[in-house]
Amino acid sequence: MAEYTCSTEQIAQAVRMYDGVRRKSEIGAMVRDLRIDSQEVIASFGEDAAVIRNHNDALLLAADGIWSKLMDADPYWAGYCSVLVNVHDIAAMGGKPLAMVDIFSISDITIRDLVIQGMHDASRQFGVPIVGGHLHPDTPYSVIDVAILGIAPIDGVIYSNTAQVGDTILVAIDLHGRVHPSCVLNWDSATLRSAEEVRSQIAVMQEIGTKKLVTAAKDISNPGLLGTLGMLLEVSGKGAKVDLEKIPKPDLLANNISFDHWIRMYPGMGFILTLKSEKIDLVKELFEKTGMTVAPIGTVDNSNELTIHYQNSSSRVFDFSKDGGVMHLGSYT
Amino acid sequence: MAEYTCSTEQIAQAVRMYDGVRRKSEIGAMVRDLRIDSQEVIASFGEDAAVIRNHNDALLLAADGIWSKLMDADPYWAGYCSVLVNVHDIAAMGGKPLAMVDIFSISDITIRDLVIQGMHDASRQFGVPIVGGHLHPDTPYSVIDVAILGIAPIDGVIYSNTAQVGDTILVAIDLHGRVHPSCVLNWDSATLRSAEEVRSQIAVMQEIGTKKLVTAAKDISNPGLLGTLGMLLEVSGKGAKVDLEKIPKPDLLANNISFDHWIRMYPGMGFILTLKSEKIDLVKELFEKTGMTVAPIGTVDNSNELTIHYQNSSSRVFDFSKDGGVMHLGSYT
Incomplete structure (x- = not known):
């Protein structure tokens, strides 16, 4: 497959060095200075x-x-x-x-x-x-x-620091979209959807929260799919193994983007969720009703590392145990 | 009195031409474009x-x-x-x-x-x-x-567009302060007060709201005392006459500022309130307990103009009936 010509190490490096990820690293010290109880x-x-x-x-x-x-x-x-x-x-x-x-x-x-x-x-x-x-x-x-x-x-609030060892990592993303003509790093699905459609996509997360279907979640934002997962794992104090082949993706050739480009994009609608395996089917169904694509891409572990796998090769993307971790984070985005 | 060497017309013009007032005028069109129900x-x-x-x-x-x-x-x-x-x-x-x-x-x-x-x-x-x-x-x-x-x-919410004809206009302001060394247009009282003191000043407004003691209020912000009153009157669709002599002020000579400078300053703690005359004493007492100075400075009328008076002279500061009014406003500050 043309889109997998990158090695896992190239992909890991592309994520690590991505501006959307690197610029998060400034935030740690600021946050500490601002906190009051x-x-x-x-x-x-x-x-x-x-x-x-x-x-x-x-x-x-x-x-x-x-x-x-x-x-x-x-x-x-x-x-x-x-x-x-x-x-x-x-x-x-x-x-x-x-x-x-x-x-x-x-x-x-x-x-x-x-x-x-x-x-x-x-x-x-x-x-x-x-x-x-x-x-x-x-x-x-x-x-x-x-x-x-x-x-x-x-x-019914869903937090991002509550992923648990053994949880399945789910990606829910709207693949019905396009590379935005003004910004190659934006996967624009929202402007191609009706008001009713985007509102139903947003509402799925409310239902998931109220019914307590997941252990943690984050929206996929500037750091992209793997960068966002990295943030979730870091604040949860966990690690994970991800299988690159399982990551949902649009037709990369038709959209003229590479796989490492895709996983760094900001999608118009996309979430990373961690959950118990018995909840997968219901969560999948809720998102799929709104036109989104859902796939399990890996499992949360206690390794303190995010590792990506593709066929016989694997590479570490982040080592959260290292001083300062990768990114800080979150509401300070 | 040295501080009153300005004529009312000079003061009216100083308020009108003040950057803090003029820059509000851009806001009207934007607000209309953004509103959805x-x-x-x-x-x-x-x-x-x-x-x-x-x-x-x-x-x-x-x-x-x-x-x-x-x-x-x-x-x-x-x-x-x-x-x-x-x-x-x-x-x-x-x-x-x-x-x-x-x-x-x-x-x-x-x-x-x-x-x-x-x-x-x-x-x-x-x-x-x-x-x-x-x-x-x-x-x-x-x-x-x-x-x-x-x-x-x-x-218990206090709005600014609910001033009524006949209401007394009250200024509550903390005169215990200084011209801020870095910014001559800031009257800094807050940094000279304890946490307990500033919190009690803020809490007065909550008590006023809950007890329904005023008809309208605004905090005195960048447009200064008269500019802020102008905003309140404009959104209320009213006018007012204000007596310059009644406006509370610190020792202007000691602070080396003129009267027209004072009324354009952003105070560390200051509010304009409109209320029925029978409520004045209670509101005065609440603010004075926290070290603030309170004075009635004029009366709301239906003139659609803000007019200032000093001894035998008077001048119009704003004519709200003119197209676009003076300022727009408010939460879009």
């Missing part, structure tokens, strides 16, 4: 969204920004993604996204209007209103950042 | 924080950023203020601040560490944890933006 905060740094207790509800709060290189390449798509990535953060926790605020630094009016159009379209498609924010109208740069509020039942 | 969103643009209904709770969501000129002048103070302004946004609505997320674009490590120190100190002083966020580590600029989640009883 609060009784109401159940989880914060290390999760896709922070969890704040309010009676029987978990209030979920997250923030995400858009790389300036994406803003330069395609302001409309940057605006769209600024909403998408935040909706993903809430979905990953099993939450319902309620509302967003944005912070917009902009001087160029043409860029501004395109970004707003993208935000508006995504906001309407996902049904999550933008309710306020802050505008810096006179900056020498263009940045769009969005923060989001979501909600979940307190006992 | 949602049943759970009770209030959004036009308020200091958006109000999202969750059973009997109002979830309050706001975002605020720091001017790049402040970041250039004093990164520590910029970090401190990024927390302060967000806490003000929740307090203005009668809410309890619960948690914040930050979005940080930074390349210079020295600046980063100073900003984080400032955020950390303010977060600890006000008792509001930073629970996550997003880091852009490789940007050619330095920006700090913060979003905040707060909560209030649904019937």
Whole structure:
């Protein structure tokens, strides 16, 4: 198969050296400096969204920004993604996204209007209103950042640091998509879907949370599929073996991308989940109803390493036992 | 009195032309483009924080950023203020601040560490944890933006668009402060107060909300005292007459500032409130217990204009009936 001409070592290195992974390493020290204790905060740094207790509800709060290189390449798509990535953060926790605020630094009016159009379209498609924010109208740069509020039942929250040894690792991803014309590292499925379809995909995670079908999950974000799995394993204090052949993928030749490119892409809708094997069928069914593809790709172990396998070769991608690990992480994305 | 050498017209013009006021005017069109309907969103643009209904709770969501000129002048103070302004946004609505997320674009490590120190100190002083966020580590600029989640009883929320004709306009402000050494437009009271003191000042607004003591309120922010009052009047569809002599002020000579400078300053703790006259004494007492100074400065009317008076002269600051008004506004700050 043409798409497997890379060796496992080449793939491991491609993941490790990927900008989306490497830039996470700055975050560790910052996080330590900012932490203060609060009784109401159940989880914060290390999760896709922070969890704040309010009676029987978990209030979920997250923030995400858009790389300036994406803003330069395609302001409309940057605006769209600024909403998408935040909706993903809430979905990953099993939450319902309620509302967003944005912070917009902009001087160029043409860029501004395109970004707003993208935000508006995504906001309407996902049904999550933008309710306020802050505008810096006179900056020498263009940045769009969005923060989001979501909600979940307190006992229905899905965390990322709770993967257990022996769990199956499941990937759920929407393969019905395209390499985005403005950004080769974005696998765009969302704009090809109706509002009803994307909302049903997001809602699956809420059902999974409420029914306690998984032990841990994360949305696949900038670090890509294996990078995201690495983050989940690291905060869980676990390791895993992954079989590259089992990773769901679109027609790579038709889309003119290599396998190592695919696993570094940010998908329009994609989650990594860990779960007990008896729950696989039900979770698979829920996602497949919404048009997503689901596959078990490996098993959680106590190795503190993420190792990839392909036929007779294998390579270590991350060694989490090493000082500083690979990435820090999570709600600080 | 030396501090009143300005004419009312000079003061009116100083407020109108102030950058903190003028830069609000960009916001109107953006807001219209972003709005989508949602049943759970009770209030959004036009308020200091958006109000999202969750059973009997109002979830309050706001975002605020720091001017790049402040970041250039004093990164520590910029970090401190990024927390302060967000806490003000929740307090203005009668809410309890619960948690914040930050979005940080930074390349210079020295600046980063100073900003984080400032955020950390303010977060600890006000008792509001930073629970996550997003880091852009490789940007050619330095920006700090913060979003905040707060909560209030649904019937204890204080709005800014509900001022009524005949209401007294009250200013509550902490005069125990100093012109901040790095920024002449910041009246810094918060860093001179203990954690207990600033938290009690914030808590007064919660008590006012729960006891329904005011008809409307806003925190005094970048547009200064009269600019903030203008925003409140505009969204309320009202006007007002204000007596400049009644505006509380520190010793202007000792602080080496003019009166028109004072009324454009961002105070460490300051609110504009409108209320029925029979509530004045109780509200005054609540604020004064926390060391703040309270004074009635004028009356809400149906003129659609903000007019300032001093002795025998008077001038119009804003005419809200004119197309586009003066400022838009509010949660889009």
